[in-house]
Amino acid sequence: MGFMLSKSMDQNFKKQQEFMLHNARLQMERQILMQNQMRERQMAMQIAWSREFLKYYGTFFSLAALGLTIGAIKKKKSVLFAPVVPLSFVLVYQMDMAYGTLIYRMRGEAESIMVAEHDRLDLPHGVPNFESIEKARRAKTALGSLFEK
DSSP: OHHHHHHHHHHHHHHHHHHHHHHHHHHHHHHHHHHHHHHHHHHHHHHHHHHHHHHHHHHHHHHHHHHHHHHHHHHTOGGGGTTHHHHHHHHHHHHHHHHSSHHHHHHHHHHHHHHHOGGGGOOTTSSOOHHHHHHHHHHHHHHHHHHHO
16 A cells, blocks of 8 residues: 555656646746847847937038038138048948948857857856855855844
8 A cells, every 4th residue: 555655656746846847947938038038129229229329420420521521621621521531430330230230240250259269258257156146145144244233
């Protein structure tokens, strides 16, 4: 009788372990999906910000280039036209970031770094783990209790 009960408990225990594993996988998949959606939203906001900034900077650049060009022609000083060159580099960069292929080139470079230069990505003291986080939490708790005394 005890053997049958033990066998039944073992089966229930295995089923419970499988259920917990299934739930843990589901939770992890949901977390990964949520984090990816948050990343996509942040990137969309960054691209939208770049496009909005481009509108304002494009207006500023147009007015500055027009004014400097007119000033250079009227005063016959080509030096007045010089600020247009660096301003145009900023404009082209913003255009590339807002509507061009900059994001794809950056992604390609990031993938290359992850493959060829992975050692540059290492964190100081390695990846945080449970023990290091617990140690920091205990130290903080101990300091908090010392200050309360």
